[in-house]
Amino acid sequence: MVGKFKISTGRILSEPAPPPETPARPGYGFEETRRFLSERFQAAAESVRSLPAGACPDGYLVVEMVRHPDRLDKREFPGHFLQYLGLTLL
Numbered sequence: 001m002v003g004k005f006k007i008s009t010g011r012i013l014s015e016p017a018p019p020p021e022t023p024a025r026p027g028y029g030f031e032e033t034r035r036f037l038s039e040r041f042q043a044a045a046e047s048v049r050s051l052p053a054g055a056c057p058d059g060y061l062v063v064e065m066v067r068h069p070d071r072l073d074k075r076e077f078p079g080h081f082l083q084y085l086g087l088t089l090l
Helices: 030-049 079-084
Strands: none
């Protein structure tokens, strides 16, 4: 038996919610993801190349990468890919 839950209007929800009318969009395909990331990495590389030498002490530069909250699981972290690019993870 499914437990009963009170929702914000005070009604009791005792039945499972019906499935959504439209199916969820599947994840991005490989080619779409590759194209998207390639464009962003190229833009980042051009930006880094244009920095003055003083912005990169000892030839190092710190770059922040923001990941989607749905992909915060450690096993989905692209560490091998970033190391392949020659990046050092901090």
